[in-house]
Amino acid sequence: MAEIKIYSAVTCPYAHRTRLVLQEKGIDFELNEIDLQNKPANFTDISPYGKVPALVHGDKRVWESAIINEYLDEVFPNPPLLPKNPIDRAQARIWIDFANTRLVPAFSNLLRNPDIQKQEEAKKELYKHLEFIENEAFGKLSLNGPYWFGESVSLVDFTFYPWFERWPALKQYRGFGIPTEFTRIRQWKHALKELDSVKAIANPKEFYIEKYARFATPVAV
Known part of the structure; x- marks a missing residue:
């Protein structure tokens, strides 16, 4: 058992x-x-x-x-998924908080809001958060490595990735894909997709497009 x-x-x-x-x-x-x-x-x-x-x-x-x-x-300490250095662990927790309090709410607001003007505001907010990740995370923390903290995958990567696997639903229903200028984010997503742990439970984009339709479609009253 x-x-x-x-x-x-x-x-x-x-x-x-x-x-x-x-x-x-x-x-x-x-x-x-x-x-x-x-x-x-x-x-x-x-x-x-x-x-x-x-x-x-x-x-x-x-x-x-x-x-x-x-x-x-x-x-279960192996493999470790948080940095050993206290300041790096603090940075990891900051990014986990960023996912929870900034990226995820912006993603949800864009997907769920039926109002076109509110959607445009949500797109700007989400773009701003992606720009921050591109510059502050991949521009400063990961250096040339594929993951948030460089060469080793971490809890931060796994904290963000589920929303990026679901991004096709956002593109389908709100016309908002991952902007091409965010090259490091795109490279990071590709690197995560190639991990055995990610592949083991991955769902195709069609799955999310179907399942998330009810969040994107206004409910008839």
Whole structure:
């Protein structure tokens, strides 16, 4: 029996983060797929917020993807997915926070907002965040390496990547692809796609275009 149980939903990018970490570390785990539209009655006993991912390790529970991922990196230290140097670890946490508080909300606002003017505002906001990543992350941190911190993949890479795998839905419904001028971001995405851990649970772009249609299409009233 697997020591780790993960509660996930295939469409959820937050759960995708944790599954990537489990795959990269080669951790044996039991996958429990949750229907977010019809959650089990006792699901809050496992995930108090009622969200995925949630992790059960023995008799312990951990929830929230960023916290789960750090927990996994501490309990299963090989391969390490956070830098050893304190300032670099701080930088990693800053970027994880940037994903959670800036990039992800901008992505969601653009996809979900039916108002054309609001969409244009969201495109500008999302472009600004991509520009910041291009210049501050890949321009200063990664140097010539393919990943956020250079030659070694990290929790930061796995924190951002699920939204980039879902980017075709944003392009399909909002006409916003990854701008060609952000060459380092494009190179980074390609490098991540080639990882065995990413390939193991990857979905084709058609999957996200189909699944995310309900977020992009206004609900009839």
